Amino acid sequence: MxxxxxxxxxxxxxxxxxxxxxxxxxxxxxxxxxxxxxxxxxxxxxxxxxxxxxxxxxxxxxxxxxxxxxxxxxxxxxxxxxxxxxxxxxxxxFDDKPLIISVPLRYEGSSKGVLQGGRLVRKYRKLKIKGLINDIPDEIVVNITELAIGDGIKISELKYDDIEFLDKPSSIAVAVKTQRVIVEEEEEEKAEGEGDAAEGDAKDGESPKEGEGKKE
Incomplete structure (x- = not known):
């Protein structure tokens, strides 16, 4: 570092x-x-x-x-x-004690999916890792050259000697998607958020069940 x-x-x-x-x-x-x-x-x-x-x-x-x-x-x-x-x-x-730290991600290369009209979606700017101080890199370098439209790189696919990645292994660090897919995902997330909010409002408005009274 x-x-x-x-x-x-x-x-x-x-x-x-x-x-x-x-x-x-x-x-x-x-x-x-x-x-x-x-x-x-x-x-x-x-x-x-x-x-x-x-x-x-x-x-x-x-x-x-x-x-x-x-x-x-x-x-x-x-x-x-x-x-x-x-x-x-x-x-x-200390040199002999592992530490947990977040280090930046750097994406290198020109994705062929982006060259074909796709959009690079960066899910992470930093990753949490664990290792001895002398093994901790200044940054995690991810080559995206071979990423086509629809492809992504999971955290479990990142290979670095002597360090452990602590973020969810199945999480996508970076992907190439079409604009249509990105819009659809954003709309789905928005709908899910509105649904959760409506469910919470409904629960807040429920009347006490029979036999239940206000707590003093």
Whole structure:
């Protein structure tokens, strides 16, 4: 995996008031877990742009007050209105322990089905995989050259040594379909959604059965 270096400073105090102060100063409160103990620290918000606003997954070489850790970003919490970064969870990783991470899919080649007028339908942008850090690829490359109209590639058909795919094996990662088929599938999904909603409304409107009363 590609590696990005980040430096942070330990937090002297942990709490909401302290966290708000750090944010006002342009820092993001963070926590590193997965090791012997949790480590609370801050990172300048400007330094995080390179690893947050990207579809790629990175291995983080994390320096906190001179101590080095290898980690991945596990979770980012944003403010619901302003989208300001409120908090980041980092997971410490080790060479001998497998980790679970989502990596981007990259489709290469020109599908013959698309050249014949079909449309490429990408079902997944990322896949969840499990493996040792040294075996985790930067991306999963899928060759679509031989995909004709009506063809698809299942997740179970993707072959990579030393990693395990965790998404449903029978799921289609990518397919080539005609516009007519795509429209039909969209209409079916819409009809199913409306049917489920109508069924839910009907249940909500049912009267209590005899002998049933309101719960106090």
């Amino acid at each position: 590609n590696t990005v270096s980040l430096s942070g400073s330990l937090r002297e105090n942990v709490g909401k008031k302290d966290a708000r102060k750090h944010r006002r100063d342009g820092n993001v409160p963070c926590v590193l877990y997965g090791g012997k103990e949790q480590i609370h620290f801050i990172i300048p918000e400007r330094d995080l742009t390179q690893v947050i606003f990207t579809p790629n997954s990175y291995l983080i070489a994390l320096n906190v007050d001179g101590k080095e850790y290898m980690a991945i970003m596990q979770d980012i919490q944003y403010h619901p209105v302003t989208d300001i970064i409120l908090h980041i969870d980092f997971l410490q990783i």
